[in-house]
Amino acid sequence: MDKWLVVHSLESYAENPRMIGFPAKATLDGSLAKGRDARPVPAFESISRVTPGDRIVYYCKGDYVIKGIYEVVQPHFAKEGQWPDSPFQFETRPVLELDDPYDFRLLVSSLDLFGSLADRKWWGGTLQGKFNSIKRLTDHDYRIIEEAVAQAEKGAEQEQREAAEVPEYRHHLLVQ
Numbered sequence: 001m002d003k004w005l006v007v008h009s010l011e012s013y014a015e016n017p018r019m020i021g022f023p024a025k026a027t028l029d030g031s032l033a034k035g036r037d038a039r040p041v042p043a044f045e046s047i048s049r050v051t052p053g054d055r056i057v058y059y060c061k062g063d064y065v066i067k068g069i070y071e072v073v074q075p076h077f078a079k080e081g082q083w084p085d086s087p088f089q090f091e092t093r094p095v096l097e098l099d100d101p102y103d104f105r106l107l108v109s110s111l112d113l114f115g116s117l118a119d120r121k122w123w124g125g126t127l128q129g130k131f132n133s134i135k136r137l138t139d140h141d142y143r144i145i146e147e148a149v150a151q152a153e154k155g156a157e158q159e160q161r162e163a164a165e166v167p168e169y170r171h172h173l174l175v176q
Contacts, residue, residue: 003055003142004046005113005135007127010060010101013067018093019079020056021086022047022133032087040077040087046134047088050075056092057137057145061127065101069149070094102152111141 006020023043025033032040042048052074058067070092078087108114113135114123126132137145 001053001055002049002051003057003137003139004050005057005059005127005137005141007059007061007133007135010063010065010067013058013060015082016080019076019089019091020058021080021083021089023085024087042088044134046136049136050090050134055095055142056090057142057149059104059127060101063101064104064124066098066104066145066149067101068094068097069146070097096146096149096153098149098152100152102149107144107148110144112138113141 008020012020024040025043027033035041050072052072054072056070056072058070059065060067073091073093076089076091078084079089079091080086083089108120108123114120114126117123117126127135
């Protein structure tokens, strides 16, 4: 089982929270580039290494948050017709999904993913552009992210339990 950081957006998540998509290579005329087997070629090699059972950390660029951790269920080609630029698609199921996304910036200094940077303040640049939309995670990085997301999920559940225990007339005072 491999672990991946997938760089999408909250808008992409809202369109279909159970599917991720990646681009194919294009020819100079804009048509899909085809391999020797006459099938479209992924824009970058890592897409072809994603398999069912792999774990996906769903990072939302621009918002700098993690929406959750998902498992790849099965690959599809162009199942979602609304994504013509992203025909390599993968169906996912939630493993740890957050209602309130987790701030990824809190983890940057702990991750090996950005260890080769001379200055980690430039970490965001390594996650820009379509060729950086999926990155393999080390076991170390995955554990750090998984623990942070699990803690965030537990914290949200605890807040819900505490809010449910407060009598309605006291809830207004608690919010204030």
